[in-house]
Amino acid sequence: MRVYTTGLIFTVFAVAFLAVLLAKTWFVLKAFAVLFALMFGYLAFRTFKKAFQKEPEYVIDSQGVTDYTREDTITLPWNDIMKIEMVPNNAVMEIGILANNAMSDKDQQGDALKDNLKNNGNIAFYTIMIDGFNFRRKQFTGIFKELERQGAHYNPQILISEYIDPETKRKMADKREAIQRAQRRQRKMERRQLAGKQPSRWKFW
Secondary structure, eight states: OHHHHHHHHHHHHHHHHHHGGGSOOOHHHHHHHHHHHHHHHHHHHHHHHHHHOSSOSEEEETTEEEEOSSSSOEEEOGGGEEEEEEEEETTEEEEEEEESOOEEGGGOOOHHHHHHHHHTTTOOOEEEEEEGGGSOHHHHHHHHHHHHHHHHHHOTTOEEEOOOOHHHHHHHHHHHHHHHHHHHHHHHHHHHHHTTOOOOOOOOO
């Protein structure tokens, strides 16, 4: 649904810029309007093309993670995946999947993999980046959770890192400190009871 909405927004912008041609204004402004209309029209075309494609962009299964967004389809087996992380990129989130090897369909190495092998002494590193802009927040989080679940099942050694925004981190730290203070008070009271001392009296207003 989000893909259709984005495509519709791009289409509206393209039509709006084309409407400038009907107005009496400077030629330079009309030229810029045509340029922006073509740009938004192209973005709308790409977005709708992605919406109607039958083949998925990514597949997560027992074989690993398969990237269909490139011409040379690449599958990252779970045993080769080293890290799965959620990272911020400007206003959206991304999921990065880093592997130290890769195999493509029909056992053919893709161009990106061949370049990696050539430049890294026959050791290939391949990264799949899943852009959160193309998915709803709930769907994007579900993708990460599924990667986390299957990654832990097929290769427990995979390093999995989920992004936590600063505000949530602060709240978690405050909660952690409150628990630690309560534990310290509890231990202090237990030591006093063992020493035969009565716990101090607290008053609140």
